[in-house]
Amino acid sequence: MSSVTLSLAKLHMNIDGTTDDELIQLYIDAAEVWLGNYIGKQLANFDPVPADLKLAVLKLVAFYYEQREAVAFGISMQLAPYGVISLADSYREEWFGNGE
Structure with a gap:
């Protein structure tokens, strides 16, 4: 089960109608x-998801939806907006070695 519903995602992005529902669910x-x-x-391992x-x-x-056809030349592209990274960092498990 998803941590957020399709209807909540559409509300967040202020989208009416069902034309893009399959895309938004993806x-x-x-x-x-x-x-x-x-x-x-x-995220399925959290109960409940924070x-x-x-x-x-x-x-x-919202980032994926807004940038779905982005093409950039000569600028830095990111895989996720900084706000997402900031929110997720406090949950990030240690990914560096143990000093070895």
Whole structure:
């Protein structure tokens, strides 16, 4: 089960209608996978999912939706907006070695 619903994601992005529902659901699924990989723990393992991680999912979904056809030349592109990273960092499991 998703940490955020399709209706909440649409409310967050102020989207009416159902034209993009399948696309938005794909972005929800992708955002949850990305966040789970980033923090080292899948969101489904949280019970309940903390509000700040839900907000990170919503921000990432909006980013994917708004940047779906972005093409950039000569500028730095990021895989997630800084706000998402800031929200997720406190949940990130240690990913450096133990000094070895």
